[in-house]
Each structure stands twice: as structure tokens, then as C-alpha cells.
Amino acid sequence: MSTxxxxxxxxxxxxxxxxxxxxxxxFGTFGxxxxxxxxxxxxxxxxxxxxxxxxxxxxLHKLLDGLEFYDIEQIYIKQDEIPAATSLxxxxxxLDSEEWLNMLNQHQYxxxx
Amino acid sequence: MNYSLFITGSPTASRACHTALDFxxxxxxxxxxxxxxxxxxxxxxxxxxxxxMPPRDECNIRNEWVAFAKQHSVPLYICIAAALRRGxxxxxxxxxxxxxxxxxxxxFLLEGLGSLISLTSESDRMMRxx
Numbered sequence: 001m002s003t004x005x006x007x008x009x010x011x012x013x014x015x016x017x018x019x020x021x022x023x024x025x026x027f028g029t030f031g032x033x034x035x036x037x038x039x040x041x042x043x044x045x046x047x048x049x050x051x052x053x054x055x056x057x058x059x060l061h062k063l064l065d066g067l068e069f070y071d072i073e074q075i076y077i078k079q080d081e082i083p084a085a086t087s088l089x090x091x092x093x094x095l096d097s098e099e100w101l102n103m104l105n106q107h108q109y110x111x112x113x
Numbered sequence: 114m115n116y117s118l119f120i121t122g123s124p125t126a127s128r129a130c131h132t133a134l135d136f137x138x139x140x141x142x143x144x145x146x147x148x149x150x151x152x153x154x155x156x157x158x159x160x161x162x163x164x165x166m167p168p169r170d171e172c173n174i175r176n177e178w179v180a181f182a183k184q185h186s187v188p189l190y191i192c193i194a195a196a197l198r199r200g201x202x203x204x205x206x207x208x209x210x211x212x213x214x215x216x217x218x219x220x221f222l223l224e225g226l227g228s229l230i231s232l233t234s235e236s237d238r239m240m241r242x243x
Contacts, residue, residue: 016155019154019155019195022194022226023229026230030227112241112243
């Protein structure tokens with residue numbers, strides 16, 4: 001059973017992305033085949049050199065390096081959404097539009113946040 | 114077919130809980146389908162706040178869900194982490210956090226996200242209401 005956690009909300013405007021990542025980690029803990037897709041406003045999660053304070057929200061970017069310990073090794077982004085002048089976390093796989101659609105079709109369950 | 118429901122929309126700021134109940138009632142109306150369980154996450158956990166009192170001339174979606182669940186023996190799970198974050202505790206959690214009051218409505222179960230994983234793997238379809 002492959003499950004995709006599809007992130008499109010801003011990581012700082014609510015607790016949505018935090019709770020989505022919590023779900024992803026629990027899927028990983030239970031040994032499920034779990035992958036992430038990051039698009040739209042959620043891309044802010046991947047931007048390097050973030051320094052949010054406690055009031056702005058939990059430093060979710062720091063969680064990314066720990067995903068591999070939960071066997072979450074596929075984090076997909078859209079090729080055409082890669083920002084030109086901004087450094088993104090390096091562990092992502094960039095897909096073109098056709099690959100993105102194929103990727104979506106490969107998952108039995110998709111949870112959108 | 115065996116369904117489970119995953120509800121994340123607020124019971125006051127969205128219609129997610131209401132639409133989900135409409136769907137659940139329709140699903141069980143002809144006996145062809147079953148509901149394995151309902152999992153409330155994110156803002157939807159507010160449905161289990163026993164202290165929320167909608168006006169008497171409005172739908173009490175909490176009570177409607179509890180009645181439906183009792184009639185059809187469907188478990189209603191509330192994510193424990195999401196609930197605690199939003200000030201919803203059962204008696205055991207109130208003791209653990211050393212606070213005087215608890216407000217989880219009867220008919221709801223505080224459970225971890227592992228229960229959602231189980232529902233996902235044990236159901237033919239997982240329906241999301243946001």
C-alpha cells in the first residue's frame with residue numbers, strides 16, 4: 001500500500017503542515033510505504049536557511065533531514081516550481097508535469113494538506 | 114464495500130463534519146456498505162468538545178454524529194495530539210496534565226494517528242472531508 005502525503009498549504013500560516021508531517025512520520029513508524037509531494041505554498045517548507053522563532057512556528061525544515069530515519073525517502077516537487085534564486089533542501093526529486101501525474105497515479109491513498 | 118472517513122474541517126468554520134455525516138448516512142442506507150471508523154484530525158477535533166453549545170434552533174452536529182455512531186456501532190476517533198493542542202481532554206489526559214477539568218464528549222475516543230493508519234489499511238476506501 002503506497003500512500004502520498006500531498007502538501008500544498010503554507011507551513012507558517014497554520015498547524016496544517018506540522019500535523020501533516022506528524023501523520024507522515026507515524027506512517028513511517030508503522031512501516032508503511034509513504035512519500036511526500038510538496039507544491040504551491042508548501043514549497044516554503046523546503047527553503048534553506050530558515051530561522052523561524054517560536055511564535056512564528058515550529059522549525060519544520062529541521063525535520064526534513066530526519067525523514068530518512070522513517071524510511072521516507074521520496075519527496076517530490078514540480079520542476080517548474082523550483083525558485084530561480086532560492087536554495088531548496090537537497091533531498092527532493094523534481095518531476096515534470098507528465099511525471100507528476102504518473103507519480104500521483106502510483107499511490108493508492110493520497111492525503112492532502 | 115468497507116469505508117472509513119477522515120475528517121479535518123472545523124465543525125464551525127466549514128461544513129466538513131456535516132457533509133461527512135450526510136455521506137455516512139447515505140452510505141449505510143441500503144445495507145451494501147459498511148463504515149469501519151471515523152477519524153477526526155486537525156480542526157475537526159473540535160466536534161468532540163462537550164462544552165460547545167450551539168443555539169437550540171440549530172443543528173448540533175456533535176450529538177448527531179454520536180447518535181449515528183451509536184445506532185450503527187461506528188467508532189469515532191479523535192486524534193489525541195490534535196485534541197490536546199486545542200484544549201480537548203478526557204479524564205485520563207486531564208489527570209496526566211494536572212488540570213482540573215476535562216471536556217471530551219461521550220461517544221468519542223482519543224486515539225493516536227496509528228488508528229488512522231489501521232483504518233486506512235483495513236478499509237477499501239478512505240473518504241476525506243476537509
